[in-house]
Amino acid sequence: MAKADHIKKLVASFGRNQEFRAAALRIIDEATSQGKKPFAESLRKILDANVRADYQTAPQPGLTTLASQIDAAADLVDEIPVSRGLNDIVLNSDTRSLIEGLIEERRRREELRRHRLPVSTRLLFSGPAGCGKTLCAEVLARELSLPLYSARIDVIISSLLGETASNLRRLFEFAERRPCILFLDEFDALARTRTDIAEHNELRRVVNSLLLMIERFKGPGLVIAATNLPQSLDEALWRRFDDILSFDPPTEREIALLLKRQFANFPAQFDLDMPVSKLVGMSYADIERICIDAIKKAVLKKRKSISETEFAAALRQETRRKGLTSRRGL
Ligand SMILES: Nc1ncnc2c1ncn2[C@@H]1O[C@H](COP(=O)(O)OP(=O)(O)OP(=O)(O)O)[C@@H](O)[C@H]1O
Ligand SMILES: [Mg+2]
CATH class of the missing domain: 3.40.50.300 (P-loop containing nucleotide triphosphate hydrolases)
Structure with missing residues (x-):
């Protein structure tokens, strides 16, 4: 349940968009930290659709x-x-x-x-x-x-x-x-x-x-x-x-979190911890590109999940690309 204070603030800010949004966002944060993610996300959608920020x-x-x-x-x-x-x-x-x-x-x-x-x-x-x-x-x-x-x-x-x-x-x-x-x-x-x-x-x-x-x-x-x-x-x-x-390159812990996020809607058939050590030293953007490439390959093969082979191919592609860009001094 949202804290009484936050609800009071929400009601008190009726008519003032910016304050209303801020109060609603605190309730959403609270729900997220209590593990009520679906509720927090649906509340966020309702807020974004109905209460626009003042500048909008x-x-x-x-x-x-x-x-x-x-x-x-x-x-x-x-x-x-x-x-x-x-x-x-x-x-x-x-x-x-x-x-x-x-x-x-x-x-x-x-x-x-x-x-x-x-x-x-x-x-x-x-x-x-x-x-x-x-x-x-x-x-x-x-x-x-x-x-x-x-x-x-x-x-x-x-x-x-x-x-x-x-x-x-x-x-x-x-x-x-x-x-x-x-x-x-x-x-x-x-x-x-x-x-x-x-x-x-x-x-x-x-x-x-x-x-x-x-x-x-x-x-x-x-x-x-x-x-x-x-x-x-x-x-x-x-x-x-x-x-x-x-903002540093991701450590193993952050790489694991990023992979989980990337494959949240398009599952992988392999243990996501497995490629983590191979990705150390890359940036978030590099890893994101590998994941998107792997998903693309699976979609083009009309599959609903990613195999280890597709991920490995996407990783090779990125390593090659990196080699090329660093040789060109980019
Ligand atoms: N910490 C991160 N968490 C999740 N995704 C990230 C993260 N960092 C980068 N990305 C992904 O990589 C993309 C590019 O990153 P971003 O543009 O924020 O990098 P940057 O630090 O601003 O780089 P530059 O110095 O080249 O401007 C982001 O749009 C996002 O999709
Ligand atoms: Mg930037």
């Missing part, structure tokens, strides 16, 4: 429309469609508890504010390719019912240097005006070590103003920066973030 509701006449607000920085961001939630990501236990803590903190930020406690707004995701940095930004967007905007770093920095600073300003103003997640992917491209560019005064000024914008960010949502080259980041930058989360 139609603009009211007389108010500035979403489109016109976005227009001011439309050339600098791409909206990323959001569909996957916490159940769709495999994380090591440290990162998972940080993420769950963040979600809890943001859902209950009014309580924290009443005690004059700050909420985390600036996060840095660090880790190699294909280990869940972008996926986790999507998961946070879904769990917090926020739209996800990815900054178009190429547009922001390919223009004349003088424009880069004003583009950054427009970008942060955009994220300060509305509840959203601003995702700064390939952050290293934007924030190269200042010593690297010591000779270039103008570039150094841009990096410095980026530091200031991150430090002063007071938006209602979150700024998430992601990098797979943490060593090339300026040390001063690390300090500007409230939390730094690392």
Whole structure:
């Protein structure tokens, strides 16, 4: 049963979509943690179908429309469609508890504010390719019912240097005006070590103003920066973030969880623990590709489950592909 407090909050927030969603999501989380997964999932479907997040509701006449607000920085961001939630990501236990803590903190930020406690707004995701940095930004967007905007770093920095600073300003103003997640992917491209560019005064000024914008960010949502080259980041930058989360390649435990998830709807005929050791060292994205390839092979053979042979063939295919891409230096 949901806690009485959560039900009271749900009823009290009637008419305010964002708060209603947050209260309902807490009941759903509670049901999930009590092992009532089917109930939690059906509740989630009902919620998503009937109570849309505020940012999705139609603009009211007389108010500035979403489109016109976005227009001011439309050339600098791409909206990323959001569909996957916490159940769709495999994380090591440290990162998972940080993420769950963040979600809890943001859902209950009014309580924290009443005690004059700050909420985390600036996060840095660090880790190699294909280990869940972008996926986790999507998961946070879904769990917090926020739209996800990815900054178009190429547009922001390919223009004349003088424009880069004003583009950054427009970008942060955009994220300060509305509840959203601003995702700064390939952050290293934007924030190269200042010593690297010591000779270039103008570039150094841009990096410095980026530091200031991150430090002063007071938006209602979150700024998430992601990098797979943490060593090339300026040390001063690390300090500007409230939390730094690392996304590492999966260990055996996480590989086993990922396989279970991948084959939840299309069963395997073999013991899923068997291939785990062969997959160590690969990223989540690599392993996901192997599973999808194996499922594809089975479907094309009109089978309803995957044999060990199909999995082994998909694994060989991936190993070959990896060999090719690393030889080409990709
Ligand atoms: N931790 C994970 N749990 C489950 N699936 C994952 C995980 N990490 C990656 N995947 C799968 O691999 C895909 C690609 O991962 P993602 O884009 O999040 O990697 P990334 O860390 O952002 O990589 P890059 O540095 O190249 O941007 C995801 O969309 C998802 O399907
Ligand atoms: Mg990414």
